[in-house]
Amino acid sequence: MTHKHAHNHSHSHQKLTGRNLLLSILLNIIITAAQVIGGLVSGSLSLLSDALHNFSDVLSLIVSYFANRLAKKEASIKRTFGFKRAEIMAAFINAASLMVIAIILIFEAIERLQNPQEISAQIVIILSGIAILGNGLSVLLLKRDSKVNMNMRSAYLHLITDLMASVAVLAGGLLMRFYNVFWVDSVLTFAIAIYLVIVGYDLLKRSFRILMLYTPDTIEVKNIVTIINALPKIKSIHHVHVWQLNEEETHLEAHIDFETNIQVSEFGTILSEIEDILHKKFGINHVTLQPEFGKKDNKDIIVQD
Known part of the structure; x- marks a missing residue:
């Protein structure tokens, strides 16, 4: 049985992806440590929530x-598909963690909104600025890979929401610094958390569909049938399964x-024709x-196995 393969990544591109991820990890470790210390010193919940989000990143x-x-590991007798689903699993885990963190932040924001506290705005402004620079660089590092790979997209979404959160925290720090509006810290935390739920759910749903062997949304099985x-000599195609590895x-x-x-030789000719149709259409x-x-x-x- 012949198979057609379509690969979108070169070996050098894969090496670049790994290097970019490592740089992003180091940047986020530094940002997280700085924000935890700054959040505890300043008393800012939004800064601590941003630190928690960065830690999840x-x-x-x-x-x-x-x-x-x-x-990238090759298939073997024990693992005939290799580890090709590892990145889908990673996307699912990352999306789930994103939503859990968001729900925790929502409860924390509501509790703090009921009991506003004075916050050291100067520390918030400085550390959110540092986070913006670090997250911005990480986003640029993963932007290209995020367009073609769900695992990279999950990491990219974590980082871009961090960037947005840091911008919001900076804006909140400025409001607190010049207008003493301390309740804005809780409101920003709540808004960040809601956004995390939205992006996390979309990624969770898409990765779940692949893990559960759903037929891709872009493919209509009845059209294939x-x-x-309609091809010559074929009476019917049945017992059809379509899924993404x-x-x-x-x-x-x-x-x-x-x-x-x-x-058998005639079947081989018909098979090649069907493969071409399925690949092109x-x-x-x-x-x-x-x-x-x-x-x-x-x-x-469709037959239930």
Whole structure:
């Protein structure tokens, strides 16, 4: 059985990805440490919440880094797919952690809003400025990879929400410094948390769909069946499964019932034609077909295994 492969990353690009992740991890460790100290000294909840978010980024970036390395390992007898799903797992874990942190921040913000406290705005302004520079650099490092890789996108989203949070904390620090509006600290924390829930849920849903072997949204199985059934000598295509192994590989397996008892060489020709159609029209790059003639099995399009 032949398969078509579509790979979007070169070896040098993968090395660059790993290096960029390591730099981002180091930057976020420095930012987190500074913000924790500054938050405790200043009494700013928004600065501590930003530090907590940054700490989650450190963990998520570490997960992303090791997932990125695992995904490059070759397949073996024990792991016939290799670790190709490692990055999807990392994206799922990162998205889930993002939402948990956001919910914690919401409760903390509500509690602090009921009991506002005076905050050292000067420290908030300085440290949020440092965080903006660090997160901004990290975002630039991962921007290109985030467009083609879900794992990198999960790390990128963590970082870009950190950048936005730091900008909001800076704005809050300025308001507290010049207008003594200390309740804005809690309001900003609440707003940051709501945004985290929104972006986290979207990524969680998409990674969950891949892990659960859902048919990709861009593929309509009935259209595949209609096109394949219209080909000469094919009686029906049935028992169809379509799923994504990861973001680069979409698989299809199915049974094909033929009108006549064709030869193996003829099936090979038909298979090549079907592979071309599925790759060009639907982006499916791994095709496994079981040829049948006169077999008494379930001919439904979808069959529960």
